[in-house]
Amino acid sequence: MMSQQLLQIAKDFGSPVYVYNAEKIEQQYKRLTKAFGKVEHLRVNYAVKALSNISILKFFNSLGSGLDTVSIQEVQLGLKAGFEPEQIIFTPNGVSLEEIENVAELGVQINIDNLSILEQFGTKHPKVPVCIRVNPHVMAGGNTNISVGHIDSKFGISIHQMPLLKRIVENTKMNINGIHMHTGSDILDIDVFLYASEILFEAARNFKDLEFIDFGSGFKVPYKEGDIETNIEELGEKLGQRFNDFCEEYGKTLTLAFEPGKFLVSEAGVFLAKVNVVKQTTSTVFAQIDSGFNHLIRPMLYGSQHEISNISNPKGRERFYSVVGYICETDTFANNRRINEINEDDILCFKNAGAYCFTMASNYNSRYRPAEVLIYNGEAHLIRKRETFDDILKNQIEIDLR
Numbered sequence: 001m002m003s004q005q006l007l008q009i010a011k012d013f014g015s016p017v018y019v020y021n022a023e024k025i026e027q028q029y030k031r032l033t034k035a036f037g038k039v040e041h042l043r044v045n046y047a048v049k050a051l052s053n054i055s056i057l058k059f060f061n062s063l064g065s066g067l068d069t070v071s072i073q074e075v076q077l078g079l080k081a082g083f084e085p086e087q088i089i090f091t092p093n094g095v096s097l098e099e100i101e102n103v104a105e106l107g108v109q110i111n112i113d114n115l116s117i118l119e120q121f122g123t124k125h126p127k128v129p130v131c132i133r134v135n136p137h138v139m140a141g142g143n144t145n146i147s148v149g150h151i152d153s154k155f156g157i158s159i160h161q162m163p164l165l166k167r168i169v170e171n172t173k174m175n176i177n178g179i180h181m182h183t184g185s186d187i188l189d190i191d192v193f194l195y196a197s198e199i200l201f202e203a204a205r206n207f208k209d210l211e212f213i214d215f216g217s218g219f220k221v222p223y224k225e226g227d228i229e230t231n232i233e234e235l236g237e238k239l240g241q242r243f244n245d246f247c248e249e250y251g252k253t254l255t256l257a258f259e260p261g262k263f264l265v266s267e268a269g270v271f272l273a274k275v276n277v278v279k280q281t282t283s284t285v286f287a288q289i290d291s292g293f294n295h296l297i298r299p300m301l302y303g304s305q306h307e308i309s310n311i312s313n314p315k316g317r318e319r320f321y322s323v324v325g326y327i328c329e330t331d332t333f334a335n336n337r338r339i340n341e342i343n344e345d346d347i348l349c350f351k352n353a354g355a356y357c358f359t360m361a362s363n364y365n366s367r368y369r370p371a372e373v374l375i376y377n378g379e380a381h382l383i384r385k386r387e388t389f390d391d392i393l394k395n396q397i398e399i400d401l402r
């Protein structure tokens with residue numbers, strides 16, 4: 001995205017503002033599908049929770065993507081955006097049987113991640129096809145070491161519980177049509193991913209009516225220089241081949257599914273905020289922006305390092321700054337960062353702001369959540385208005401107190 005256009009957007013729509021580039025989303029989507037070109041039936045289900053604006057969902061629909069959802073509200077958003085129920089998979093964790101039943105009734109593929117709900121659901125609805133989420137207990141230890149761990153993870157049905165899982169399926173006569181894993185950020189490199197996939201194939205051999213195997217996500221994108229990025233092309237080559245071999249052994253051409261969020265939208269988004277104050281203390285130069293963890297919480301929540309540039313003064317000499325917010329709380333976006341000289345009213349641009357940024361925003365300090373803009377075919381479209389004071393008051397009930 002060009003700085004000039006971004007500055008214009010900050011001017012036209014105000015700050016702070018999230019800006020997404022449809023072209024980059026499409027590029028990532030096509031990169032993934034191309035990497036798995038050898039797989040006959042590939043299905044990419046975009047993980048809605050990364051960025052759930054309805055216009056973004058509509059764009060994914062136009063690309064031919066499906067959706068991965070974690071709440072019935074995300075399912076409803078997807079349906080409203082024009083997706084068919086069959087294009088949506090519901091992969092919640094720890095939700096009620098009732099919510100799962102309500103989603104199944106809509107015709108959405110459900111994915112169950114614990115034995116208690118599996119048994120209850122299978123007993124009541126043996127005819128509804130169900131995918132099961134398995135925990136392969138694999139995580140990366142260092143760069144190439146593979147260690148077996150995460151025994152305490154709350155996600156998925158432990159691979160070690162396979163005997164009980166099989167018994168439940170046999171007793172209820174339910175139909176298991178998919179098998180799934182999502183090891184999240186544990187997976188850093190391809191060897192670990194392939195290792196976990198073998199465990200999933202092993203589990204898949206226990207079920208004879210599968211239609212798909214879902215490998216979840218966990219793809220890495222670079223946030224700062226030197227960060228690891230998943231080599232999707234290599235993964236596609238290796239896992240694609242292995243998957244085709246498995247299908248041959250299984251005796252059926254299954255669908256290979258993925259559900260990336262970050263990989264598809266992280267780099268497509270930036271966050272623009274204005275510098276309110278440049279404040280020098282005895283030890284530090286602070287740049288204080290018109291935002292805080294109410295708008296972008298990842299740096300404080302996960303320690304993630306979003307690259308920050310001063311698009312108002314890209315040629316200015318570089319100096320060291322701590323970029324902080326205006327929330328009455330420690331809200332440090334970056335410590336001691338080298339940035340082109342910052343003046344008050346400059347616009348700072350945060351990279352990798354497409355995934356888990358707006359969706360985690362709140363009204364803390366009774367501030368408005370930012371606007372969202374989508375650049376589509378080169379033009380900037382407002383896809384979410386900045387909130388107003390009415391939004392702050394909405395749903396609040398003022399009672400009469402003496």
Ligand SMILES: *Cc1c(COP(=O)(O)O)cnc(C)c1O
Binds near residue numbers: 091218260
């Ligand atoms: C969040 C989530 C994803 C997406 O993960 P990314 O790291 O954003 O790719 C995929 N599957 C499930 C089940 C999830 O909860």
